[in-house]
Amino acid sequence: MATNNPGFSTLAVHAGAAPDPTTGARATPIYQTTSFVFNDADHAAALFGLQQFGNIYTRIMNPTQAALEERVAALEGGTAALAVASGHAAQMLAFHTLMQPGDNFVAARKLYGGSINQFGHAFKNFGWEVRWADPADPATFDAQFDDRTKAIFIESLANPGGTFVDIAAIAEVARRRGVPLIVDNTMASPYLVRPLEHGADIVIHSLTKFLGGHGNSMGGILVDGGTFDWSASGNYPMLSEPRPEYAGVELHKTFGNIAFAIGARVLGLRDLGPAISPFNAFMILTGIETLPLRMQKHCDNALAVAKWLKTHPKVAWVNYAGLDDDANHGLQQRYSPKGAGAVFTFGVKGGYEAGKTFVESLQLFSHLANIGDTRSLVIHPASTTHRQLTEEQQIAAGAGPDVVRLSIGIEDSGDIIADLDQALAAIQ
């Protein structure tokens, strides 16, 4: 590139990609192959022994995936990344690289519902324990530590409520305790927030959402900040001890500030297997090229919608950090001055039946369980994702009978508001 300090939009289009040296193809090709030919037997041996970087088999690495990894690492300001099949796969591999059976980690209580399930149930079978803390109170993370605590996990902008978290304050707890801070940056995207700049050590994304951006491809990624010293405590044996599967290689010594990303690939992805397909990597790579444009439009539309809802007589309350009088507005201004994201909740007067009627009356909005699509999306948690809970539990989870969650798309804001207006009018 002509500049050695390219801006975010330039990186979104160019990072990780160059014209194909063989064909001249300008867009990154979909390398739809399972495997790659070795130059000779010594080359094959060097690749298998981790003495040389190179493609072996698409479960472990593939050139389309590599372009995606380099691009997201550049956008987050990390040293390396590992793209995988889904956001949940990225979380599993991150913890697999850090944890042994009997270890625990501290996570913010306000997370994407799927992450609460993964941490609280599926991880138990690996012998990993999650301990919950209040993302608004860093001291509650500290209070959960013991000598088997290996990491802190938060979302920069928490799903579904759309609240910003004081990343630097929680990073301070992690630093004092000598563990890495892992930040799920899915809801904000690196266009709005770059957690590594606020003291995070590892960033995770569901690429399925704003990075892919078009609601058509599953993917996940973990980004290595390159900041953490894995050998300081002896607490991360996957990264600091000789690996029997690679003739005694110590990853932190051989790979330095990309040791975490390498460990997640050659110990986690290689053996557990949740690879992203080259086709999905291509779709997400293409989506990222318009991330800055889309994300700004998502934010501008969401602010216009939130302001409009706030004045509507059938709306009881609106929680959007972009509103001047929102309790979370100060943190939003500090961490995400370009906008407050696309996802937020509001309450309709009239409770469960009103919420249900409202959602069923929308026409432009799609009623489904996703966020971060170009299209505007809606869900009524009490009649769908949270229907198995008692009303009391629903309210505690921020999914009370009147709560509606919106993910505002990039259509014309006037059309989005007109659809909300006619659906609110349908409530008796």
Ligand SMILES: *Cc1c(COP(=O)(O)O)cnc(C)c1O
């Ligand atoms: C969707 C989501 C995930 C899980 O990602 P998948 O790609 O669906 O596996 C994790 N965190 C957040 C914040 C999400 O929105």
